Amino acid sequence: MNRRAVSDAALLLAGGTVGAAALTLAKVPAGTLVGAVVGSAVANRLSARRSELPAEVAQRSLPTPVRVVGMVLLGCVAGVRLDRGTLHNLAEVALPLGIGVLLLLAVNVLVAAVLVRRYGIDPLTAVLACAPGGVSEIAVTASQLGARTGVVLSVHMVRVLAVVLVVLPLLVAVLGRP
Amino acid sequence: MALLLASGAAGAAAGRLLRLPMWPMTGALAGAALMHLMVGGHFVAPGWWSVLAQVLVGTAVGATVAPNLLREFRSVLVPGAVAVLAIVGIGVGCGLAIGALHLLDPTVAVFGMVPGGVGEMVAAATALDVDSALVAAMHTVRLLAVLWLLPVLVRWARRWPAGGDDDV
Numbered sequence: 001m002n003r004r005a006v007s008d009a010a011l012l013l014a015g016g017t018v019g020a021a022a023l024t025l026a027k028v029p030a031g032t033l034v035g036a037v038v039g040s041a042v043a044n045r046l047s048a049r050r051s052e053l054p055a056e057v058a059q060r061s062l063p064t065p066v067r068v069v070g071m072v073l074l075g076c077v078a079g080v081r082l083d084r085g086t087l088h089n090l091a092e093v094a095l096p097l098g099i100g101v102l103l104l105l106a107v108n109v110l111v112a113a114v115l116v117r118r119y120g121i122d123p124l125t126a127v128l129a130c131a132p133g134g135v136s137e138i139a140v141t142a143s144q145l146g147a148r149t150g151v152v153l154s155v156h157m158v159r160v161l162a163v164v165l166v167v168l169p170l171l172v173a174v175l176g177r178p
Numbered sequence: 179m180a181l182l183l184a185s186g187a188a189g190a191a192a193g194r195l196l197r198l199p200m201w202p203m204t205g206a207l208a209g210a211a212l213m214h215l216m217v218g219g220h221f222v223a224p225g226w227w228s229v230l231a232q233v234l235v236g237t238a239v240g241a242t243v244a245p246n247l248l249r250e251f252r253s254v255l256v257p258g259a260v261a262v263l264a265i266v267g268i269g270v271g272c273g274l275a276i277g278a279l280h281l282l283d284p285t286v287a288v289f290g291m292v293p294g295g296v297g298e299m300v301a302a303a304t305a306l307d308v309d310s311a312l313v314a315a316m317h318t319v320r321l322l323a324v325l326w327l328l329p330v331l332v333r334w335a336r337r338w339p340a341g342g343d344d345d346v
Contacts, residue, residue, distance in 0.1 A: 020233045030302050039240065044241055059245070067235060070233075073223075073234070074203050074228075075207040077227055078300055079211040081309060081311040090319075092281055097316055099272075109334075113338070119254070124332060127335040129254075130265060132269070145332065155262065171289075
């Protein structure tokens, strides 16, 4: 990693840590995760504002390995919890899960058709923007197939942000967990 | 702890070679679970791993909030919002339905069905101390199904006539 990547990571992680600590101490639902999202976004914005460079250039990005380490840790935490009960539950829920995934794909097609007909978005971009898949996989597919990658990515990132910042705290509050 | 981390890292590396979707997490999950099942005993990941993972994943999400992202979304604000609301709404609805049918704990069901990013939903499930392995497994099934069916949808969509405001 070069010096710029290290300083970018340090600044964003500092922002994320401060945000996570603040919202956790404030007992906000899912405060660690939500706080880290808000903290790093705010740190990035403040840093870009103080820079004399154009916003797009001054914007800092987090080196991929940082996210990979986080995901590996999550996988380890989840992996040691996996037991026969988990597999039994997954088998029991297989049919409704399959129906749910098919429903999501049906909605994908329906909403994509609306975007094409009503808003004039090209069909490929519309289908990929509405697909309920992983952001990175969809982004690669969009780029390979020549869809409007910026639009596809922005819709997916707004979906993730909407879930983390709005839906998740609401669900935690409604479902009555700490 | 070292054994758990090593098995998770080995699983992630294998997941990358096998091109698993979300390989850092799905691979590490498989590696840690395999080690757990083979070695036996009662393994528990240290609590700070979960906190650190949430901070790292959350920071990565926050770092993507760039001005050009919001500008792109603003250019498709209404259709983009329709897409986000529909997909998230269906996910929440399916999760609540599975919970209401008493097939799963409602929290696990909702977190397993809401398409809000696998890492983010597993991180949230971990924070709430519910079955994050099941949440991860449900998302992996969704990702595999979508990746499998997406080429079919794309081929079909390419045959659609282009539309526009005049078509309405």
